[in-house]
Amino acid sequence: MKILIDTFGADAGYKITIDGAIKALEKRKFTPVFVGNEENIKEYINSRISDYEIIHTDNFISNNEDPVRAIRGKKDASIVLAYNKLKEEGYDGLISAGSTGGLLAGGLFIGGRIKGIKRACLAVSLPSLTDEITLLMDSGANMDCKAEMLYEFALMGKVFLENVMNVDNPKISLLNVGLEEHKGNKLTKETYGLLKESDLNFIGNIESRDLFTSKSNIILADGFDGNIALKTAEGVLKLFGKELKNILYKSSKNKIAGALIKNDLKKLTEKFSADEVGGAPLLGVKSYVYKAHGNANETAFANGILGLMDYIDKDVISKIEGELND
Incomplete structure (x- = not known):
């Protein structure tokens, strides 16, 4: 190859x-x-x-x-x-x-x-609290989308997850400002209607606070909203990691506590590290x-x-x- x-x-x-x-x-x-x-x-x-x-x-x-x-x-x-x-x-x-x-x-x-x-998209794999796989589609390739495009992203993500990641009948959700069907802008409302009438395993809207909770295998968004959500999450994780490190080195007592949970902290860091994935397919x-x-x-x-x-x-x-x- x-x-x-x-x-x-x-x-x-x-x-x-x-x-x-x-x-x-x-x-x-x-x-x-x-x-x-x-x-x-x-x-x-x-x-x-x-x-x-x-x-x-x-x-x-x-x-x-x-x-x-x-x-x-x-x-x-x-x-x-x-x-x-x-x-x-x-x-x-x-x-x-x-x-x-x-x-x-x-x-x-x-x-x-x-x-x-109609459009290609980037399917970024998000870190998760569990072993469940979650893709964010799109994460920055298409700033403006139509409902039909988000439906296509869902279809491509389904095929990718089933064939590459061995996820059966992946759960699909729509990134929105609320869980209710009537919430959102014109794009999310139209997309919701398409997904609801499809044969896909659509579970409804999801809010950005649940990006890492494994509630969905595919989170749909246009590239503008998806990229903002992704980079906001990355920034919060980096800030949290930096502040945690500062706390652990603040005193001798904290250093001892840090040493005791060193392995657990390492596992947590690896779980939320982008290094483990390395990239995203252009579907x-x-x-x-x-x-x-x-x-x-x-x-x-x-x-x-x-x-x-x-x-x-x-x-x-x-x-x-x-x-x-x-």
């Missing part, structure tokens, strides 16, 4: 993507295809691995650029080169920590949409694509690569196409 790795976009630079690939190779065999500056990549690999390829470019799409214009105008940008390479035989998937808009635009205009799908395009976190470290990036390969193995795109044609 050949996995295209965009070496641009990570906050910590290209070295994280290379270290992540090498770390992933410790768990599974594949051929990394690095897209970026050839000299820097070769120098940093430094013979640590031998089976790899490089597609050279110094160009990339930044978060400040208009993604559609950049995809069409920057033919040698890393994401553009990677998407075009995916069209060739033998190249299986793409992972990038770069521009979300660029990744989405490339999927739509180069990779192409799955027939019957709705005809290419296997994973979006890694911009602030990913090597562990998170490695887990993103492993998640992408599992996504490919389960032939999810064909199964989504089959679901739409039933």
Whole structure:
């Protein structure tokens, strides 16, 4: 299996993507295809691995650029080169920590949409108090949506969870300002009606305070609301972690107490760590694509690569196409 790795976009630079690939190779065999500056990549690999390829470019799409214009105008940008390479035989998937808009635009205009799908979306796996899996769809790819799009997100999420995560008949909910059916704006009310009349396992509205409570396997939202909810939750978790650390180091007595619950704290931290997931699939395009976190470290990036390969193995795109044609 050949996995295209965009070496641009990570906050910590290209070295994280290379270290992540090498770390992933410790768990599974594949051929990394690095897209970026050839000299820097070769120098940093430094013979640590031998089976790899490089597609050279110094160009990339930044978060400040208009993604559609950049995809069409920057033919040698890393994401553009990677998407075009995916069209060739033998190249299986793409992972990038770069521009979300660029990744989405490339999927739509180069990779192409799955027939019957209006928009692609990012399905981010949320941390949970239990072992239940929860996806937030969309988490930032589409700022403006129609009810039909959210319905499609639900359908794609169902297929992904059933085939990749082994979740039977996943519970689907709609992110809203209240639990009652009449609550919300025009989009949520119209979406509620579509989901209520569908054959999907729709359990109604859910409020953002229940993002991590495992009440639902799929939480639907447009990219604007979903991204705000996600980043608010991330900020609160980081703040809580920082304050907890300050308390534990405040006195000798607290340090002793911290030492006694060290293992439990470590398990709690791991449960709510983005590193364990590493990224999110871009569902709705005809290419296997994973979006890694911009602030990913090597562990998170490695887990993103492993998640992408599992996504490919389960032939999810064909199964989504089959679901739409039933």
